[in-house]
Amino acid sequence: MEIRRLGPDDAPDYRALRMRALWEFPEAFTSSWQEDEMQPMQAWEVRLGGEHAMFWGAFDGGALCGMVGLERQTRSKNRHKATVVGMYVSQEYFGTGMGRALMEALLGVAREEGVELLVLTVTEGNSVATNFYGQFGFRSFGIEPRAIKVDGSYFSKNHMYLELEAS
Numbered sequence: 001m002e003i004r005r006l007g008p009d010d011a012p013d014y015r016a017l018r019m020r021a022l023w024e025f026p027e028a029f030t031s032s033w034q035e036d037e038m039q040p041m042q043a044w045e046v047r048l049g050g051e052h053a054m055f056w057g058a059f060d061g062g063a064l065c066g067m068v069g070l071e072r073q074t075r076s077k078n079r080h081k082a083t084v085v086g087m088y089v090s091q092e093y094f095g096t097g098m099g100r101a102l103m104e105a106l107l108g109v110a111r112e113e114g115v116e117l118l119v120l121t122v123t124e125g126n127s128v129a130t131n132f133y134g135q136f137g138f139r140s141f142g143i144e145p146r147a148i149k150v151d152g153s154y155f156s157k158n159h160m161y162l163e164l165e166a167s
């Protein structure tokens with residue numbers, strides 16, 4: 001397994017894996033398959049080459065099998081914070097340590113870059129992801145009711161944070 005930063009050249013593979021993630025786990029992500037499907041490839045190239053966001057991919061035999069992103073805040077009062085987004089591992093690799101490897105890569109760079117606080121959201125009921133983040137020290141600071149609506153059903157979001165300096 002290889003973990004590396006993704007760039008604009010990875011846009012076709014990233015897009016394909018993201019579409020799979022949104023299709024398989026519609027309740028786990030705030031983005032919808034239908035909206036992302038309409039985005040042109042250039043939008044993904046821009047996203048992967050963006051100044052304030054970083055993405056990592058996990059590769060097996062050259063194939064992208066897992067991914068995670070980190071979005072930095074930019075204003076003077078909140079740029080100590082960053083948001084973990086789009087964590088996904090292909091189901092064939094569940095439980096193999098791929099998610100852990102991706103998160104460790106993200107945490108290493110976040111610390112190097114002086115990020116002090118990470119935040120993320122997990123859909124309530126996604127116990128695997130909640131437990132996964134808990135292993136890295138993420139703690140819940142509140143539940144947002146009816147945070148997303150998927151096919152007419154509401155799902156709450158668990159907001160979690162990790163203080164990097166304290167961990």
Ligand SMILES: CC(C)(COP(=O)(O)OP(=O)(O)OC[C@H]1O[C@@H](n2cnc3c(N)ncnc32)[C@H](O)[C@@H]1OP(=O)(O)O)[C@@H](O)C(=O)NCCC(=O)NCCS
Nearest residue numbers: 028087088089094095096097098099100128129131132135
């Ligand atoms: C959450 C997810 C990324 C975990 O990836 P993974 O590669 O299977 O996780 P790892 O094998 O690296 O496991 C790391 C830790 O997570 C926890 N974990 C992983 N799978 C688990 C499960 N089925 N049940 C409970 N805990 C689990 C364990 O603590 C594990 O540590 P351990 O192996 O030392 O016990 C993956 O399940 C996934 O992509 N799920 C679908 C999409 C999703 O829900 N994304 C999160 C959106 S917020």
